[in-house]
Amino acid sequence: MIRYRCVGTPYSHFLPGSGLCGFKKLPPPTILAWEYPLLCFYAHPGGENSAMAHDLELLKQRMPLLEYLQRHNWRPCRAGRRQEFVGLCPLHQETRPSFYVNAHKNLFYCHGCGRGGDLIRFVQLFLALPFRQSVAHLEQELMPVPASHLLEQTVDFYQLQLHRHPEAARYLEHRGLHDPAIIEELGIGYAPGGNLRRHLAGRGHPFDLLLDTGLINGQGRDAFCRRIIFPLCQHGQVVNLYGRSIGAAFPHRLLPRSRGGLFAWDSVGYFSIVILVEGLLDLAILWQSGFRNTTCAIGTQLTSAQLAQLADQPGRSVYIVFDQDENQAGQKASHQLALRLKSAGIPARMVQLPHGHDPNSYFVAGATAADFTDCLERAQPL
Ligand SMILES: [Zn+2]
Numbered sequence: 001m002i003r004y005r006c007v008g009t010p011y012s013h014f015l016p017g018s019g020l021c022g023f024k025k026l027p028p029p030t031i032l033a034w035e036y037p038l039l040c041f042y043a044h045p046g047g048e049n050s051a052m053a054h055d056l057e058l059l060k061q062r063m064p065l066l067e068y069l070q071r072h073n074w075r076p077c078r079a080g081r082r083q084e085f086v087g088l089c090p091l092h093q094e095t096r097p098s099f100y101v102n103a104h105k106n107l108f109y110c111h112g113c114g115r116g117g118d119l120i121r122f123v124q125l126f127l128a129l130p131f132r133q134s135v136a137h138l139e140q141e142l143m144p145v146p147a148s149h150l151l152e153q154t155v156d157f158y159q160l161q162l163h164r165h166p167e168a169a170r171y172l173e174h175r176g177l178h179d180p181a182i183i184e185e186l187g188i189g190y191a192p193g194g195n196l197r198r199h200l201a202g203r204g205h206p207f208d209l210l211l212d213t214g215l216i217n218g219q220g221r222d223a224f225c226r227r228i229i230f231p232l233c234q235h236g237q238v239v240n241l242y243g244r245s246i247g248a249a250f251p252h253r254l255l256p257r258s259r260g261g262l263f264a265w266d267s268v269g270y271f272s273i274v275i276l277v278e279g280l281l282d283l284a285i286l287w288q289s290g291f292r293n294t295t296c297a298i299g300t301q302l303t304s305a306q307l308a309q310l311a312d313q314p315g316r317s318v319y320i321v322f323d324q325d326e327n328q329a330g331q332k333a334s335h336q337l338a339l340r341l342k343s344a345g346i347p348a349r350m351v352q353l354p355h356g357h358d359p360n361s362y363f364v365a366g367a368t369a370a371d372f373t374d375c376l377e378r379a380q381p382l
Contacts, residue, residue, distance in 0.1 A: 056120065056135065063142050065119045066103045071204050076101060091115060091125050147213050147257070150205055151238040154215060155231045157199050158189025158224075158241075165192050171228060171246040175281050176364040182288045186230060186280075191243060193225025214255035227253065230280045232298070234260040242280055242298060252279075254298065262306050263296040269312065275319045275351075275376075276310075276337075278330070282321070282359040289369045300333035302340070311344050319376055321351040323358040330358075338382040349379035
């Protein structure tokens, strides 16, 4: 999968809608126009050796001219039956579209200003750069990006959405989360659904990358819809997103990628006593109540990497506070984990909350930090 990133915004006057549709009489593209590159554009010193020509060809294949222009908000109309498109010329001021792109030949020609060529020529003309700098600019612009960069942009976007959708704020309130500083610190956002793909595509991220990251599904729809979003980070990089449904959909959802280590281990790992909970809403309410030594494995099954994190400091003890389920599932998971921790040399205690509660519901029902501390103190070692 090829990934690209956009750097800078040199194309700010490529405004959305700058291509025009609806003009009845358009000058037809000429054969001469499409053969234009046969006239030599690249009069750079020394001429091209074949390896360089090959590299340039690969560069142009990586990003077809039409896709490149559209990514920078050029709005074309189809002109004729073949793969020809027309829109306003980005290279000069005009009100009638005379800028043609042939997608098959990967070339452009403007009947207004008489200029044409391939992707590199376009960048040369548009940014007024010499040939070599145009190639360097394109290579930088199309450089592969790590998925974490995309996930970070997604987190920023979802954080903005949190303040625009009252249903999200109502849900957090209902789950007892009201401290804006904690919400901000945890990077909590909201995915309303239906707007992430457009946002990321507008920032130059190709469809394949969004699909590959799991942010959109095969039908092109946002993976997260009506979900509170928590970013999962490791060593300062976002590695996954957790989405808690606020509606009738299945409550928990992660992107199809590793969930990383224990939540917020960069800060929690300094504590010698650690509270381990099942869910991020449990963690959020405990942090809000002052229990900053709380971490979370997203569920009750710890990976061996997460187990190793708990064991990374001698003498650490772990308080397991899983849900008190009707069917005893949480209690059984808690017992099994305590045994696993014990065999790894980590002393563990199983904390009992009042019947039917998880840490979040316990606080929402009115418990105080002192009540929770009592529960911790009553917890027995295995
Ligand atoms: Zn032009």
